[in-house]
Amino acid sequence: MTDTEAYYESSRCLYCYDAPCINACPTGIDIPLFIRQINSDNKDGAAKTIYESNWMGHACGNVCPTEELCEGACVYNHQDVKPIEIGRLQAHATDRVIRSKKKLFRTGKDTGKKIAIVGAGPAGISAACELRMLGHAVDIYEAKAKPSGLCVYGVAPYKLTNEEAVDEVNYLQEQFGFNVHYNKPITGRADFEKLEKGYDAIFIGIGLGGTSSLGVPGEDKQGVIGALEFVEELRMKQQKTPVGKKVIVLGGGNTAMDAASESCRMGAESVIVAYRRGPEEMGAYGFEFDLGKKGGAEGVFNVTRGEVMGDKAVKGVKFIRNKAAYGKIEAIPGSEFVEPCDMVLLGTGQGKQVELLEQISGVKLEHKSRILDDRGRLVVNEHFQTNNAKYFAAGDAVNGGVEVVNAAAEAKKAAHGIDQYLKK
Amino acid sequence: MADLRTNLAGIKSPNPFWLASAPPTNSGYQIMKAFDAGWGGAVWKTLGVPVVNVSSRYGSLNYRDNRMMGFNNIELITDRPLKDNLREISEVKKRFPDHAVIASLMVETREEWHNIVRDVENAGADGIELNFGCPHGMCERGMGSAVGQEPKVLQTIVEWVKEVAKIPVITKLTPNISDITRPARAARAGGSDAISLINTIQSVIGVDLDTFVPSPNVDGKSTNGGYCGPAVKPIALNMLKNCAQDKQVGIPISGIGGVENWRDAAEFILLGATSVQVCTAVMHFGFGIIRDLKTGLERYMDEKGFKTIEDFRGKALPNILHWEDLNLKYKVVADINKDKCIGCQLCYTACEDGAHQAISLSSDPADRKPTIIEENCVGCNLCSIVCPVEDCITMERRDDGKQHLTWGDRTREGNLPKTFDDPLAGGLHHWVPEPAEALAKVKPRHYKG
Numbered sequence: 001m002t003d004t005e006a007y008y009e010s011s012r013c014l015y016c017y018d019a020p021c022i023n024a025c026p027t028g029i030d031i032p033l034f035i036r037q038i039n040s041d042n043k044d045g046a047a048k049t050i051y052e053s054n055w056m057g058h059a060c061g062n063v064c065p066t067e068e069l070c071e072g073a074c075v076y077n078h079q080d081v082k083p084i085e086i087g088r089l090q091a092h093a094t095d096r097v098i099r100s101k102k103k104l105f106r107t108g109k110d111t112g113k114k115i116a117i118v119g120a121g122p123a124g125i126s127a128a129c130e131l132r133m134l135g136h137a138v139d140i141y142e143a144k145a146k147p148s149g150l151c152v153y154g155v156a157p158y159k160l161t162n163e164e165a166v167d168e169v170n171y172l173q174e175q176f177g178f179n180v181h182y183n184k185p186i187t188g189r190a191d192f193e194k195l196e197k198g199y200d201a202i203f204i205g206i207g208l209g210g211t212s213s214l215g216v217p218g219e220d221k222q223g224v225i226g227a228l229e230f231v232e233e234l235r236m237k238q239q240k241t242p243v244g245k246k247v248i249v250l251g252g253g254n255t256a257m258d259a260a261s262e263s264c265r266m267g268a269e270s271v272i273v274a275y276r277r278g279p280e281e282m283g284a285y286g287f288e289f290d291l292g293k294k295g296g297a298e299g300v301f302n303v304t305r306g307e308v309m310g311d312k313a314v315k316g317v318k319f320i321r322n323k324a325a326y327g328k329i330e331a332i333p334g335s336e337f338v339e340p341c342d343m344v345l346l347g348t349g350q351g352k353q354v355e356l357l358e359q360i361s362g363v364k365l366e367h368k369s370r371i372l373d374d375r376g377r378l379v380v381n382e383h384f385q386t387n388n389a390k391y392f393a394a395g396d397a398v399n400g401g402v403e404v405v406n407a408a409a410e411a412k413k414a415a416h417g418i419d420q421y422l423k424k
Numbered sequence: 425m426a427d428l429r430t431n432l433a434g435i436k437s438p439n440p441f442w443l444a445s446a447p448p449t450n451s452g453y454q455i456m457k458a459f460d461a462g463w464g465g466a467v468w469k470t471l472g473v474p475v476v477n478v479s480s481r482y483g484s485l486n487y488r489d490n491r492m493m494g495f496n497n498i499e500l501i502t503d504r505p506l507k508d509n510l511r512e513i514s515e516v517k518k519r520f521p522d523h524a525v526i527a528s529l530m531v532e533t534r535e536e537w538h539n540i541v542r543d544v545e546n547a548g549a550d551g552i553e554l555n556f557g558c559p560h561g562m563c564e565r566g567m568g569s570a571v572g573q574e575p576k577v578l579q580t581i582v583e584w585v586k587e588v589a590k591i592p593v594i595t596k597l598t599p600n601i602s603d604i605t606r607p608a609r610a611a612r613a614g615g616s617d618a619i620s621l622i623n624t625i626q627s628v629i630g631v632d633l634d635t636f637v638p639s640p641n642v643d644g645k646s647t648n649g650g651y652c653g654p655a656v657k658p659i660a661l662n663m664l665k666n667c668a669q670d671k672q673v674g675i676p677i678s679g680i681g682g683v684e685n686w687r688d689a690a691e692f693i694l695l696g697a698t699s700v701q702v703c704t705a706v707m708h709f710g711f712g713i714i715r716d717l718k719t720g721l722e723r724y725m726d727e728k729g730f731k732t733i734e735d736f737r738g739k740a741l742p743n744i745l746h747w748e749d750l751n752l753k754y755k756v757v758a759d760i761n762k763d764k765c766i767g768c769q770l771c772y773t774a775c776e777d778g779a780h781q782a783i784s785l786s787s788d789p790a791d792r793k794p795t796i797i798e799e800n801c802v803g804c805n806l807c808s809i810v811c812p813v814e815d816c817i818t819m820e821r822r823d824d825g826k827q828h829l830t831w832g833d834r835t836r837e838g839n840l841p842k843t844f845d846d847p848l849a850g851g852l853h854h855w856v857p858e859p860a861e862a863l864a865k866v867k868p869r870h871y872k873g
Contacts, residue, residue: 014812016769016770053870
């Protein structure tokens with residue numbers, strides 16, 4: 001967004017009272033205020049307004065499903081007028097300060113307390129910034145070589161580039177002075193015990209694990225990979241990764257859609273999104289699927305996947321058509337078919353890092369939930385404190401996998417939870 | 425089909441749209457182009473004594489992304505030689521005999537006035553406009569607004585002009601005066617055939633926050649300029665009304681000040697203008713806006729059944745009274761159409777913070793549509809003005825329309841409130857919350873401090 005476009009767009013904002021966009025934002029950014037600040041040529045002020053509520057302001061401006069959140073709540077929608085482009089305005093304001101490297105915040109007075117953060121994703125970085133504002137020292141331990149978690153490794157690159165994601169973290173690190181130890185995975189009980197000895201509190205922001213397996217025969221064939229891993233690889237290699245000619249994406253979530261869109265963009269001849277229920281029941285946002293369709297992806301609905309066919313390499317996926325009856329899916333006998341392909345991307349969701357989390361003594365995981373997706377989540381109280389008082393957690397590991405903005409909102413609260421805990 | 429032809433004190437033009445004396449009428453080239461585009465008349469950029477202009481001459485007042493809602497200039501009268509202008513006046517009149525060419529003039533002595541009036545008459549001008557309005561550069565030399573601000577001096581000069589003028593004379597008035605009817609009456613007393621108003625308003629358009637120099641910047645310094653553009657229209661309309669309602673003025677008026685589209689023009693005519701003059705809008709968008717001005721006014725006249733400009737000229741004048749003649753018994757209250765409401769709550773915050781605390785919000789945060797507290801509503805209009813939805817908040821009449829009582833009636837009857845406790849006093853009916861209730865109010869969660 002250019003300065004001129006930002007000026008025109010910000011001129012349209014009505015400056016609603018107790019604006020619905022603010023209330024639709026999990027971090028509660030004072031959106032009309034920052035838009036007004038952009039309009040009066042106070043971009044630093046705008047960026048400060050954004051960051052005060054959300055330390056991942058730039059990433060969120062780019063990756064947030066704004067149609068579902070702030071922009072979806074804009075009152076212009078009720079007037080059949082295009083809502084304000086809040087996400088782009090937010091990214092514009094934050095981009096300016098990140099590039100100018102202007103310091104907007106001062107860290108709090110040193111408390112002498114030290115906090116370890118596991119994971120430099122949105123939750124970990126947000127917690128780090130907030131803890132530094134409160135005067136606590138912070139060390140982050142990150143398993144990978146880059147910060148920002150799924151912002152760098154997991155979302156489609158058209159939303160946010162690696163450079164942008166990393167620049168924001170560097171910008172924040174510069175003014176807050178937290179330490180990040182890269183390529184330092186925390187792997188087991190001994191590591192956690194070390195952290196417990198060295199730090200006053202520990203924040204867990206490890207997100208979720210790799211793509212869950214399908215549990216069907218043949219999924220170990222060549223050419224079958226997780227959608228998330230596919231996105232990670234293409235992001236790390238700037239799209240210089242192989243893509244199949246005929247790609248089948250299994251699943252109906254946002255990562256499945258990202259993988260489908262990117263496959264189309266990288267030159268796959270056909271891309272099929274196969275989902276076991278109807279299109280309206282997909283977990284993905286409508287606009288994500290629309291984007292995939294614009295790229296050339298096709299949806300095949302109400303199909304249950306069977307065996308993955310092929311020799312060494314994948315040659316197709318067997319499906320059976322189904323119908324929903326009383327909320328349950330029933331196969332339609334005799335409707336089996338094989339969809340040929342040379343690549344299968346599993347958009348079947350990420351698994352929880354249950355094994356790792358079980359290494360922490362005294363924390364409780366959600367085991368009994370009737371909702372399968374909830375099983376393995378870390379259980380926390382309203383201050384995001386786990387059953388082991390020294391451990392706090394936020395983000396996907398706690399919420400089961402939502403948006404960057406949710407992680408940012410939760411981590412901020414967790415930081416205050418830690419602060420309260422340390423004052424006791 | 426509406427007939428737009430206009431006759432202002434004998435100056436005829438095919439339509440009421442004239443270019444005001446300003447940069448767009450600096451040359452025969454521009455005026456021919458304007459007439460070709462459809463303009464009905466043009467007041468030539470003021471002819472007079474030799475001047476020297478500065479470089480950097482204009483400043484703009486923008487509102488959000490709207491440019492030039494206000495405009496100021498420090499340009500002087502024409503700096504082109506008189507003989508060139510006279511030759512071009514002849515040439516334009518030859519090519520466009522039915523269009524109005526009015527020569528704006530500004531000189532000092534009686535002899536100079538006599539000479540220049542004869543010159544422009546000989547060149548073929550249809551009328552003369554006396555520039556007694558320019559508020560910068562010329563007034564310091566005893567001309568322009570310096571004349572317009574002194575009714576006696578103004579009248580004398582009008583008399584000098586009328587001693588020789590055979591064509592109609594329009595006196596252009598400055599708004600930089602507290603009572604516009606005084607110079608207007610003086611113009612008539614001096615024999616002026618018409619008046620035109622308003623000229624520009626003395627202004628400083630804004631200060632550059634980095635250089636600390638107002639705009640326009642002339643080598644690090646600036647000066648007061650003349651303000652015009654859409655933002656001055658309400659001031660122009662008021663002064664037009666004052667002159668048009670004043671029986672001692674009683675001469676035709678050419679209206680000037682912020683006219684940009686046909687709606688503006690229609691408003692000037694409804695308040696008594698025979699022709700309207702346009703400058704800033706042309707400086708912004710070019711002569712082509714005449715297409716909207718003409719077609720829009722024609723359509724309006726056809727729709728209302730007005731055959732000529734005279735059919736509706738001054739039609740709004742009987743509807744503007746003195747405050748003391750307004751009906752105190754008339755009572756309206758705001759009404760929100762909840763089907764149209766989009767839930768921005770601008771009406772709520774405007775009324776709550778800026779008016780009379782007569783709008784409430786639902787206790788259910790999911791219901792964003794505000795409600796009027798009718799007993800607190802004074803019918804001020806503010807909510808309906810800030811509402812971004814057309815016809816969502818309307819003002820509904822609540823009195824029975826049978827009673828009529830004005831402050832003037834009361835004064836004449838000796839029926840005025842003497843104390844604040846007097847039931848006749850308006851304030852008695854004006855409810856306000858207790859001061860401390862302000863602090864107990866629920867604030868939006870993002871309001872800090």
